[in-house]
Amino acid sequence: MNHDxxxxxxxxxxxxxxxxxxxxxxxxxxxxPSYFAFKYLAQRGYDMIPVNPGHVGKELLGKPFVASLSDxxxxxxxxxxxxxxxxxMPVVEEALTLDPLPTVIWMQLGARDDAAALKAESVGIxxxxxxxxxxxxxRLSSEISWMGVNSRTLSSKRPPAPxxxxxxxxxxxxxxxxxxxxxxxxxxxxxxxx
Amino acid sequence: MSDRLPGFSTLAVHAGAQPDPxxxxxxxxxxxxxxxxxxxxxxxxxxxxxxxxGNIYTRIGNPTNAVLEERxxxxxGGTAALAVASGHAAQVVVLQQxxxxxxxxxxxxxxxxxxxxxxxxAFKSFGWNxxxxxxxxxxxxxxxxxxxxxAIFIESIANPAGSITDIEAVSTVARKAGVPLIVDNxxxxxxxxxxxxxxxxxxxxxxxxxxxGHGNSIGGIIVDxxxxxxxxxxxxxxxxxxxxxxxxxxxxxxxxxFAFAIACRVLGxxxxxxxxxxxxAFMILTGIETLPLRMQKHCDNAxxxxxxxxxxxxxxxxxxxxxxxxxxxxxxxxxAPKGAGAVFTFGLKGGYDAGVSLVSKxxxxxxxxxxxDTRSLVIHPASTTHSQLDDAAKVKSGAGPDVVRLSxxxxxxxxxxxxxxxxxxx
Numbered sequence: 001m002n003h004d005x006x007x008x009x010x011x012x013x014x015x016x017x018x019x020x021x022x023x024x025x026x027x028x029x030x031x032x033p034s035y036f037a038f039k040y041l042a043q044r045g046y047d048m049i050p051v052n053p054g055h056v057g058k059e060l061l062g063k064p065f066v067a068s069l070s071d072x073x074x075x076x077x078x079x080x081x082x083x084x085x086x087x088x089m090p091v092v093e094e095a096l097t098l099d100p101l102p103t104v105i106w107m108q109l110g111a112r113d114d115a116a117a118l119k120a121e122s123v124g125i126x127x128x129x130x131x132x133x134x135x136x137x138x139r140l141s142s143e144i145s146w147m148g149v150n151s152r153t154l155s156s157k158r159p160p161a162p163x164x165x166x167x168x169x170x171x172x173x174x175x176x177x178x179x180x181x182x183x184x185x186x187x188x189x190x191x192x193x194x
Numbered sequence: 195m196s197d198r199l200p201g202f203s204t205l206a207v208h209a210g211a212q213p214d215p216x217x218x219x220x221x222x223x224x225x226x227x228x229x230x231x232x233x234x235x236x237x238x239x240x241x242x243x244x245x246x247x248g249n250i251y252t253r254i255g256n257p258t259n260a261v262l263e264e265r266x267x268x269x270x271g272g273t274a275a276l277a278v279a280s281g282h283a284a285q286v287v288v289l290q291q292x293x294x295x296x297x298x299x300x301x302x303x304x305x306x307x308x309x310x311x312x313x314x315x316a317f318k319s320f321g322w323n324x325x326x327x328x329x330x331x332x333x334x335x336x337x338x339x340x341x342x343x344x345a346i347f348i349e350s351i352a353n354p355a356g357s358i359t360d361i362e363a364v365s366t367v368a369r370k371a372g373v374p375l376i377v378d379n380x381x382x383x384x385x386x387x388x389x390x391x392x393x394x395x396x397x398x399x400x401x402x403x404x405x406x407g408h409g410n411s412i413g414g415i416i417v418d419x420x421x422x423x424x425x426x427x428x429x430x431x432x433x434x435x436x437x438x439x440x441x442x443x444x445x446x447x448x449x450x451x452f453a454f455a456i457a458c459r460v461l462g463x464x465x466x467x468x469x470x471x472x473x474x475a476f477m478i479l480t481g482i483e484t485l486p487l488r489m490q491k492h493c494d495n496a497x498x499x500x501x502x503x504x505x506x507x508x509x510x511x512x513x514x515x516x517x518x519x520x521x522x523x524x525x526x527x528x529x530a531p532k533g534a535g536a537v538f539t540f541g542l543k544g545g546y547d548a549g550v551s552l553v554s555k556x557x558x559x560x561x562x563x564x565x566x567d568t569r570s571l572v573i574h575p576a577s578t579t580h581s582q583l584d585d586a587a588k589v590k591s592g593a594g595p596d597v598v599r600l601s602x603x604x605x606x607x608x609x610x611x612x613x614x615x616x617x618x619x620x
Contacts, residue, residue, distance in 0.1 A: 031441040033448045036245035109450040132450065138247055145210060146247045147255065148263030148459070149274040149452050154200065158213040175200055175209070175268065 003117060003129050008152070008174040011136050014104050014126060015170055018077035019047055021133075022069060022102075024091050025082030026050035028060055033108075034082040035060075037134040044137060045167045049076065069094050078104040080133060081111060088113035092120055101125060106133060141168035202269065202385065203486045210264030211479075224476045225257045244440055244448070244460060254464050258472035262479050266405065266415050267455075269384040269482075270397050273420030274455035276463060277413060277475060281380060281400025282312055283468035284414035285347075288376060288396060290466065291432045291457045292344045295321025299345040300338045302329040302359060304352040304591055307579040309378070313347075332363045339371045344429070346373060350389050351381035351530070353565075354575050354599045355513040355592035356538035358525035365393025372429070374422045380404070381537050381565065385489040386530045395422040396454065403566025404536075407481040407488050411474040416458050420451030432457050439465075488568070488604055493533025495610060496602040502611045503540050508548070508618045510596065514538040536602040537565045539575070539592060546595040549574045553598070555617035558609060565601035570610055573599050 001010075021041060027034045039061055042048045050060040053067040066072055069079065069091070079095050079102050081088055088107055095102055096119065105120045107113065107129040117127040138144030142151040143162070153172035162168065200208075211222050230249040232238035240246035249255055259277045267275040278284050293299060301313055303326045313324040327334040329348060346368045348359045361377060368375035374395035379387060383404040389397050399405060401413035424433035424446045433453055436442035439461065446453040463469060493516070500514035515526035516534035526534040542548035552572075553561050559572040563579055573579060575593035588594055602610065 030245075031243065031443055036240070036243075039240070040246065110447065130450075135450065142212065143247050145264045146249060146257065146260050147274070148260050148267065148276055148455060150209075150264055150267035150272060152268070154204075154208045155212050156208070158218050159215045161215040173200075175205070 001117075001121060001127060003112070003114065003127070006128065006131070008140065010126075011128065011131070012140055012170050014078070014106075014128065015133065015137055015140065018104055020049065020074075020076045021046050021078045021080050022049040022051050022072060022076045023080045023082060024051045024069070026052050026060055026065070027082075028055055028058060028065075033132070037080075037082075037108075037132060040134045041137070043165050045165070069098060075100050076102055078102055078106060080106045080108065082108050083111065085111050085113050089116045092116040095125075096120065096123060104128070106131070108132060109135070137168070137170070140170040140172065142172060143168060205265070205268045206485050207483050209268035210261040222258055222261045222476060222479055224472050225252075226472050227256075228252050244443060244456075252472065253467060253469045254459060256469075256472045256475070258479075259470055259475040262401075262413075262470075262475045262482075263415065265479065265482055266384075266399070266401075267417055269388075269485075270379070270417045271384075271388050271390045271419075272397065272417035272455075274452035275415050275417045276455050276458045277401070277415045277470045278463060279414065279468035279470050280412050281378075281398065281402060281414040282308065283466075284398040284400075284416045285309065285312060285378075287458050287462035287466060287468070288398060288416055289317065289322055289345065290462050291454065292374070292430060293320075293322045294431075296323075296342065297321075297344045298323045298325050298340060298342045299347060300325045300327050300335055300343060301346075302327060302348040302352065302364075304329050304355070304357060304359075305347075305349055305378070306353040306380075307575065307583065307591070307593070310580075310587075310591065311582055329357070329359045329364075332360065332367065335364055335367045336370075339367070339373075343371055343373055345376055346371070347376045347378070349378045349381065350387045351515075351535045351537070352592075353381065353537070354539050354579070354597070356381065356515055356522075356535050357513070357592070358515050358522040358529055358534070360525055361387075361389055361392040361394060361529065368395070369393070372426065381535050382530060383485060383489055385486050386493070386532055386535060390417070390419040390421070392529065395419050401478045402564070404489060404492070405482055405485060405566075406478040407485065407566060407568060408477070409564060409567035409569065411477040413470050413474050413478050416455065418452050418455035418458075420454075422454065424453060432461055437461070489536075490532065491604040492536035492566075492602055495604065495607045496536040496538065496600075497533065498607040499600065499602055499610055499614065500538060500540075502614065506615075506618055508543055510541040510543045512538070512540040513592070514540075537599065539597045539599045541594070541596045542598065544596075546576070549596060549598050550577075552617050556613055557616075558605065558613040559600070565599075567601065568604050570603035570605060571601040575599050 055065040109132045112129040152175040155172040263275040325338045376396045377389035377394040380400045397417040424430045449456045504512045515522035580593035
């Protein structure tokens with residue numbers, strides 16, 4: 001997988017396919033990005049599991065924290081890692097001990113570990129790096145267009161009136177990655193320099 | 195659902211818009227409302243804390259304006275955009291995110307006269323210090339860089355003479371200095387030039403001109419290319435540091451490659467207040483749908499008029515980058531192969547008096563201070579848009595006393611030429 005620029009269909013397939021998401025590094029502090037990504041994905045119907053050893057015994061929006069991936073005790077589709085790039089590898093290594101394996105490992109905006117990605121991909125796990133699932137869901141559904149963000153999708157269909165907690169269609173026509181190629185190039189240069 | 199890339203004209207009609215979920219209305223509705231009802235207290239708190247997508251108050255965002263924002267972002271190839279009340283408001287909001295009092299920005303000397311005034315006087319009172327450089331001498335940008343430099347500002351096609359700026363060369367200087375390149379793309383529109391493809395980090399527009407295109411609505415827009423890394427060295431604290439206005443959120447960390455557009459909205463527009471009316475957004479959106487058709491006609495007409503003027507005995511010189519003899523012809527071929535725009539100047543052998551006489555005799559061209567209208571426009575910059583400058587600065591910015599500026603409309607070119615012929619001849 002080329003991790004500098006993902007085809008929309010790759011991201012769309014993941015977000016349409018997964019049902020349960022374990023979020024490693026989920027924070028109960030309501031101004032942290034992990035908190036509101038967790039909340040948004042829960043509202044859009046995903047089965048969310050907060051993973052953070054510092055908060056075991058507490059709940060995040062009604063879901064009990066677990067200390068580690070192995071403590072979840074049931075199959076999970078996707079692991080969303082809210083940690084810095086330097087803390088990715090141990091999480092991926094732990095994920096690779098799960099049975100069954102998750103189908104997707106997702107690293108948050110700003111996080112990227114190519115070696116960890118390669119390891120996961122070698123056993124058939126799909127990997128996304130340096131993206132936010134909330135932003136991608138909002139983009140592909142065009143919900144994020146409310147903030148003037150370029151969703152890079154088009155649709156001539158009348159969407160249903162949105163209500164709280166409903167799942168949105170992600171199946172709009174993609175404009176493709178080319179329209180923000182400049183941004184992808186800049187991200188790539190940054191990775192190569194660091 | 196293949197990842198096929200739609201063309202520019204398709205984006206000009208469709209990007210950002212979809213049928214209204216409630217009514218099925220196909221044209222974008224004008225959401226002429228100040229405020230939006232919250233679902234409950236938790237929803238309100240999420241919106242105020244920037245945690246949820248949605249509308250609060252039209253000073254911060256509006257669904258009609260959002261369609262315009264996404265459309266221009268798509269046409270420019272940016273990650274996001276923010277519409278504001280005017281092109282001037284766009285410039286204030288952009289620089290507010292980048293400069294602290296005592297900081298500097300480098301600007302090309304050839305700019306819209308209104309921008310020269312804004313930078314020289316209004317921004318000085320904020321402690322934002324402009325340092326001028328010559329767009330025809332790239333090294334002058336390099337020489338102007340200091341540790342306090344926070345941005346470089348140029349026009350893609352520059353007022354008033356329609357000269358073309360070497361965007362890639364200036365972008366190299368900006369990259370080396372570690373500052374973003376801001377390009378005012380008003381006179382080109384994304385149909386002719388997409389500055390982000392040439393290294394711009396931020397694009398601004400007066401929507402009033404070719405994008406709106408019909409001379410009926412004032413507006414401005416800021417496009418975030420998503421290319422600049424705001425986190426380095428704490429140089430841009432509005433983006434990289436925790437914001438007390440939002441409980442310590444760091445915008446770059448939270449919003450990634452559209453953090454600059456979000457900063458402009460939640461720190462700039464929210465607190466400075468230059469919101470665009472949804473009605474104006476609707477008018478401008480309608481204009482953008484025909485941008486590719488209009489812009490090509492503007493350029494084709496401009497070239498015909500420039501060629502006519504170049505051959506007229508009363509004309510001393512024509513500055514139009516679409517003419518093979520022009521100093522900017524090669525740059526125009528590189529950056530604007532579809533046409534060199536529709537705003538240019540020419541000099542009259544009869545000097546200042548001949549300029550005044552020409553303007554008074556024209557019957558089809560309107561004498562007014564705007565460009566980028568469907569109608570053809572004429573102005574004498576030395577006595578109007580550039581009148582606040584001293585004589586030396588007028589000449590330096592291409593607005594000497596003998597210079598007349600035209601903005602060519604989409605009428606029949608034969609009629610425009612006939613009008614100029616009668617006004618020059620008698």
